[in-house]
Amino acid sequence: MNHDVFMAGFGGQGVLLIGNLLAYATILEGNNASYFPAYGVEKRGGAANCTVVMSDGAVGSPVVGEPEAALLMNPAAMEQFYPRVRKGGMALLNSSLIEDDGSSRSDLTLVRIPANEMALEIGDSRLVNMVMLGGYVEYSRVVARDALKEALKEVLPERNHRFLPMNHNALEAGAAFVREALA
Amino acid sequence: MTKRLFVKGNEAVAMGALEAGCRYYFGYPITPQSDIPEYISREMPALGGEFIQAESEIASINMLLGASACGARAMTSSSSPGISLKQEGISYMAGSECPGLIVNISRSGPGLGGIDASQADYFQATKGGGHGGYHIIVLAPASVQEMYDLTMHAFDLSDRYRVPAMILADAVIGQMKEALDPHPYKAPADLPPKDWALTGSGTREVNKVVKSLYLGVGELEQHNLKLHRKYAQMQEQEVRCEGYELEDAQLVVTAYGSTARIAHTAVRIARREGYKVGLLRPITLFPFPKQAYRDHTANGQKVLCVELNTGQMVDDVRLAVPQAEVDFYGRAPGAGSLPTPEEIFAQIRLHCEVH
Amino acid sequence: MKTEEMKQVFARPQALNPVQTHFCPGCQHGVIHRLVAQAMDAFDIQGQTIGVASVGCSVFLYGYFGIDVIEAPHGRAPAVATGAKRVHPRRPVFTYQGDGDLAAIGTSEILHTANRGEPITVIFVNNTTYGMTGGQMAPTTLPSQKTSTSPYGRDESKDGYPIKMTEILAGLEGTAYAARVAVDTPQRVIQAGKAIKKAFQTQVEDNRFAFVEVLSTCPTNWGMNPLEANARVAEEMIPYFPLGVFKDVSA
Numbered sequence: 001m002n003h004d005v006f007m008a009g010f011g012g013q014g015v016l017l018i019g020n021l022l023a024y025a026t027i028l029e030g031n032n033a034s035y036f037p038a039y040g041v042e043k044r045g046g047a048a049n050c051t052v053v054m055s056d057g058a059v060g061s062p063v064v065g066e067p068e069a070a071l072l073m074n075p076a077a078m079e080q081f082y083p084r085v086r087k088g089g090m091a092l093l094n095s096s097l098i099e100d101d102g103s104s105r106s107d108l109t110l111v112r113i114p115a116n117e118m119a120l121e122i123g124d125s126r127l128v129n130m131v132m133l134g135g136y137v138e139y140s141r142v143v144a145r146d147a148l149k150e151a152l153k154e155v156l157p158e159r160n161h162r163f164l165p166m167n168h169n170a171l172e173a174g175a176a177f178v179r180e181a182l183a
Numbered sequence: 184m185t186k187r188l189f190v191k192g193n194e195a196v197a198m199g200a201l202e203a204g205c206r207y208y209f210g211y212p213i214t215p216q217s218d219i220p221e222y223i224s225r226e227m228p229a230l231g232g233e234f235i236q237a238e239s240e241i242a243s244i245n246m247l248l249g250a251s252a253c254g255a256r257a258m259t260s261s262s263s264p265g266i267s268l269k270q271e272g273i274s275y276m277a278g279s280e281c282p283g284l285i286v287n288i289s290r291s292g293p294g295l296g297g298i299d300a301s302q303a304d305y306f307q308a309t310k311g312g313g314h315g316g317y318h319i320i321v322l323a324p325a326s327v328q329e330m331y332d333l334t335m336h337a338f339d340l341s342d343r344y345r346v347p348a349m350i351l352a353d354a355v356i357g358q359m360k361e362a363l364d365p366h367p368y369k370a371p372a373d374l375p376p377k378d379w380a381l382t383g384s385g386t387r388e389v390n391k392v393v394k395s396l397y398l399g400v401g402e403l404e405q406h407n408l409k410l411h412r413k414y415a416q417m418q419e420q421e422v423r424c425e426g427y428e429l430e431d432a433q434l435v436v437t438a439y440g441s442t443a444r445i446a447h448t449a450v451r452i453a454r455r456e457g458y459k460v461g462l463l464r465p466i467t468l469f470p471f472p473k474q475a476y477r478d479h480t481a482n483g484q485k486v487l488c489v490e491l492n493t494g495q496m497v498d499d500v501r502l503a504v505p506q507a508e509v510d511f512y513g514r515a516p517g518a519g520s521l522p523t524p525e526e527i528f529a530q531i532r533l534h535c536e537v538h
Numbered sequence: 539m540k541t542e543e544m545k546q547v548f549a550r551p552q553a554l555n556p557v558q559t560h561f562c563p564g565c566q567h568g569v570i571h572r573l574v575a576q577a578m579d580a581f582d583i584q585g586q587t588i589g590v591a592s593v594g595c596s597v598f599l600y601g602y603f604g605i606d607v608i609e610a611p612h613g614r615a616p617a618v619a620t621g622a623k624r625v626h627p628r629r630p631v632f633t634y635q636g637d638g639d640l641a642a643i644g645t646s647e648i649l650h651t652a653n654r655g656e657p658i659t660v661i662f663v664n665n666t667t668y669g670m671t672g673g674q675m676a677p678t679t680l681p682s683q684k685t686s687t688s689p690y691g692r693d694e695s696k697d698g699y700p701i702k703m704t705e706i707l708a709g710l711e712g713t714a715y716a717a718r719v720a721v722d723t724p725q726r727v728i729q730a731g732k733a734i735k736k737a738f739q740t741q742v743e744d745n746r747f748a749f750v751e752v753l754s755t756c757p758t759n760w761g762m763n764p765l766e767a768n769a770r771v772a773e774e775m776i777p778y779f780p781l782g783v784f785k786d787v788s789a
Contacts, residue, residue, distance in 0.1 A: 249621025
């Protein structure tokens with residue numbers, strides 16, 4: 001098993017959180033993962049992106065030039081990183097914010113997911129990241145959603161555990177959307 | 184088995200240091216290594232140790248000198264510009280034979296440079312960054328696990344030889360998170376006692392002195408020769424490196440730390456494409472694994488040295504194997520200059536096909 | 539008179555080694571060394587004390603005191619002492635620094651060590667010049683004083699003013715004791731001895747930071763004989779660097 005995914009958006013969208021979560025869940029399942037963040041010098045509002053590399057052997061490079069998959073959460077991320085997705089790979093676009101229909105490439109699997117609307121519907125605009133992550137995991141099958149939920153429980157401080165069901169719903173909704181889109 | 188953790192490389196350094204019995208930390212904030220003092224400032228009080236956020240890098244390294252002279256396992260950490268400031272103290276520690284750990288999570292330069300990953304401090308680290316012609320032990324971790332393991336090892340080596348030790352990494356290894364198996368520290372049974380350390384003279388006849396000043400005719404020469412004998416002994420006994428797919432390799436890619444990780448994937452891609460390529464990764468940068476280069480170029484293999492700088496370690500490779508063809512591929516450090524596996528693979532292909 | 543009837547009124551302090559010093563004739567480091575040794579004797583701490591030598595004429599501290607010594611880089615003695623004190627919090631730790639070391643290259647270290655209230659004792663010897671390097675202008679060189687790097691005399695408009703470290707350090711919360719003394723007369727030697735003893739007491743009994751500035755001579759670099767040099771302390775130095783206790787939280 002060797003997978004890598006690149007996630008990008010702006011600070012506050014929870015990009016780094018889901019990168020963390022994915023890598024941690026991979027480790028919980030007994031595999032290896034690296035999570036490598038890159039963010040602006042400024043602490044808030046800058047661009048945020050990270051790379052997660054997952055393997056059942058040794059993780060090689062924590063950075064990837066042409067990622068196998070990309071979660072692109074805002075127009076800036078789209079513009080900068082969409083062209084870099086590996087041929088035959090997959091791009092998950094947050095169509096709530098990205099107007100570009102992604103049609104400039106026909107050599108990859110493209111799913112446009114209205115993550116902001118879906119998050120609001122589930123009950124909190126901050127769940128955009130979980131919707132995207134649920135979608136990615138459905139596509140890649142790199143970890144079980146249960147592992148993600150387990151990781152989430154460990155990452156979230158106890159006092160925030162009341163938000164777990166809502167996060168689970170977002171993961172499930174993202175997964176269902178991608179399942180349908182790829183069907 | 185203890186539970187595998189998921190932590191940053193910087194945190195792994197801090198955890199390894201505390202596990203190895205380091206109870207004194209002196210430092211000054213600088214990106215991208217501040218996770219280290221943050222972690223230690225949080226955990227040290229419960230361990231009964233001391234954490235000082237000093238007024239400068241210069242004060243930090245001198246506090247380290249003082250604590251080390253008193254026999255304690257102690258450390259400081261910083262990033263490139265701060266490490267430059269520490270060079271005076273490192274030279275004094277080397278001269279005074281004070282062990283101690285210096286962590287450099289290096290960033291791009293020269294000057295203020297940037298906060299991005301860089302390997303441009305290789306010369307400074309391995310050639311004696313301060314005045315006077317000394318060396319320190321330099322270890323180059325390439326994973327979060329190694330950040331933990333080599334931090335412990337650095338303390339042991341430093342204590343054994345009474346030579347300061349450096350962990351040389353960068354923002355890639357320091358900021359990335361991976362699985363960590365936090366195994367307990369076990370002190371080597373044969374570590375010599377620190378009978379030279381200051382305790383207050385007590386009832387001793389002769390007071391102990393930790394110093395680097397030798398004015399008598401011939402004294403300093405003898406002292407320097409003693410230091411250099413230790414370096415030679417380390418060269419014999421303490422070299423570490425790792426090979427990957429080297430057996431039938433016709434091209435030996437070599438890199439350390441972050442670029443070794445990137446090159447590892449490049450070699451994997453190249454192998455998939457049928458190229459006979461391997462990776463030689465130095466773990467100790469000083470002492471440098473000269474013999475490994477000799478062994479792996481004995482049958483005319485070529486070497487491609489990859490660094491995140493404009494060519495530093497490649498000099499040591501060329502000195503180790505003057506008969507071999509040694510090429511270099513590097514990127515000058517700075518925002519956006521971290522090479523990708525695909526980029527290094529392209530270099531591998533170029534080298535395999537041209538020759 | 540029979541010898542057994544003689545009462546001993548003066549002796550080499552225990553903490554001082556029975557060796558000849560390398561100091562120039564008329565230099566007052568020797569007297570100051572004795573006062574420091576007497577203070578260690580007074581608290582019976584020679585066997586525990588760690589000294590931190592600085593760079594300058596006083597670098598050979600370890601030759602003269604029967605104590606453990608670390609030799610610090612130029613100006614860094616307070617930082618080195620901080621590291622030592624944190625490792626040995628029950629051991630008395632002192633630094634012995636000259637004016638170039640403490641008041642120029644080491645201002646950051648002394649200021650912040652005092653500000654942390656690091657429980658150490660600092661002996662600061664001010665002789666208004668760099669002695670060991672050959673009499674260059676020091677941060678404490680007096681206005682118009684000629685040195686090898688102020689051959690026309692210190693010009694305050696360009697060189698700034700002689701720095702008053704005791705006053706500066708007395709202003710810090712972390713400082714428990716700060717005094718300036720001189721050793722140019724027997725009476726002042728006694729006063730200086732008391733101040734140095736107090737500075738050790740502040741550390742040993744109250745676990746606090748103490749600082750004593752001792753005005754001293756450098757006949758060789760001043761181009762004076764010992765008597766002239768000694769006279770200069772009262773004539774030129776004390777008017778600019780007033781003697782006294784500037785801070786004593788125990789008072």
